[in-house]
Amino acid sequence: MSEELDDLSVLDEMDIPEVMRDESITITTTKQDSRSGVMPLLIGGGIGFGILAVGAIALWQFVLVRSIPSETSETTGASTESAITETTEPETTSNTGVQPDQLLGHFAYDEAPSWELEFVYPSGTLKLRPAAAEKYRQMSAAARQNGINLKLISGFRSIEEQEYLFFEVKEQRAQDATKRAEVSAPPRHSEHHTGYAVDIGDGNVPGTNLSPSFENTAAFNWLQSNAARFSFELSFPRDNPQGIAYEPWHWRFVGDQDSLELFYKSRNFSETAAESDTETEN
Missing domain, CATH: 4.10.280 (MYOD Basic-Helix-Loop-Helix Domain, subunit B)
Incomplete structure (x- = not known):
């Protein structure tokens, strides 16, 4: 137990x-x-x-x-x-007062590629874009039928050529940049770079070429009445909004979508912005 x-x-x-x-x-x-x-x-x-x-x-x-x-x-x-x-x-950001690329009143333009240009006349040296060249030939032929001798003075112009016309001539004439810009665009800002712009004179009165007195010639009067039929218009009329000196000899082609947008989109933007600034000041 x-x-x-x-x-x-x-x-x-x-x-x-x-x-x-x-x-x-x-x-x-x-x-x-x-x-x-x-x-x-x-x-x-x-x-x-x-x-x-x-x-x-x-x-x-x-x-x-x-x-x-x-x-x-x-x-x-x-x-x-x-x-x-x-x-x-971005939608709330105001563009009022904002200008596109401008220099001394001139809009910026790219230089037309060489392969997009053609000689206006086979025996000549001046080039334009094909659409502009064709319409200029038609316009010149129509003027000749009316006894008008249109003289093509200038067409496409390279940036290098524009550098000479602006800087070298400015020095030769002892002009400041602002004064020179009234009659010649700075490089990269010339309508001639586009291949759509031309300078026209009167072959019967060569002394008026590239002069305001060209407006007194038969050639200018004919252009005033008929250029629009071939889609050409005066680039710098009197009192133009860009402030460029009156150039009765300088015309541009606006007969296709590319040329129309190229010239008018910048112009409309500039004019709209300027109007907005004026309204704001008032």
């Missing part, structure tokens, strides 16, 4: 948690009762702790899930607002 009690004592030491042990208590029937009461308490406490832990985890996941869409929404909203701002900002 004593051996059995000793074995039971060892078993109790192994089964009972360390925190519940009390070496001063002897193995009695009361000890058995205490152990039977503690175990349910431990089990119940463990289950309660587990429930609390699961609840805490579930609550944390719920809060996390709720917070993610909010952050995404805020980020997306900010990105969308930024995109809208970037897209619409």
